[in-house]
Amino acid sequence: MDPFYRIENIEIFKKWVYYQVLNDSRLTLEEYDSRTYKIFYKDKVARFVVWPIGIVEEAVTQGEELLFYLHYQFYNFHFATDLFYRMVEKLTEENEEKKSILLCCTGGMTTGYFAEKMNKYCQLNKIPYDIKATAAYHLNQIYKDYDLILIAPQLRYKVVTLSQELKPTVVECIDPTTFATYDCDALLGQIENFYKNKETL
Structure with missing residues (x-):
């Protein structure tokens, strides 16, 4: 030109x-x-x-x-x-509101590491989830801030009790292999299934 x-x-x-x-x-x-x-x-x-x-x-x-x-x-x-x-x-472009998920294990350390990995994974893939972690004894004080609580396999025996105590927040157990391998993709699949089912209700 x-x-x-x-x-x-x-x-x-x-x-x-x-x-x-x-x-x-x-x-x-x-x-x-x-x-x-x-x-x-x-x-x-x-x-x-x-x-x-x-x-x-x-x-x-x-x-x-x-x-x-x-x-x-x-x-x-x-x-x-x-x-x-x-x-x-x-x-x-409108920012999608982040959805809050809580991971929980006995002391909060293992799920803390998994939550950190999940947040990096979500950030890289631009997925609007905010993942936090806590110890089991702290659940009663904070559960109302979350849509979904995912508990470690070693606490599986508490799922029914916690589901009753923490209503309306949903409590689910993380698959043992997913938890043991820190498989972000598999855990994301579980979280997305929860939100899909919620939308169809």
Whole structure:
């Protein structure tokens, strides 16, 4: 593209972005400086920058976390608008509320390690579960904060009693092999089956 026309097209693109954001009632626009727009949606912020050399930079953050980042050379309007829409999609994407699951064993140490592994697994796979662990003697004080309590195999004999005591929270036992091998995939399957069954009730 001829440098003159590229500069003209970039200016048109910047104006187009400005009016796109202005006409979207969900978004708030702030002109940060001559080359930068900040676009706000709830607790997320997008930064849209057009550098003099024709590089466009797009980023979306939520607090300290970077959710989206792109930088590209402006070549044509169609390509640039498509990438802008992708940024806006990420900016306005609703965070799914995390579901709370509690793992429980006699002293809380083994399930504490499993919970740590599960949280890393969920984070990597963008699964909205928050897994915590506790010792059996602490259950009565905290069970109301959880949808599901999964107890270690060595406490299997307590499932019926705990199910009665901790209503309406559901109590299930973790499969011995799943527990012994810290199988995150298998435990996730058990958790997902619980939520599927809950939805069908």
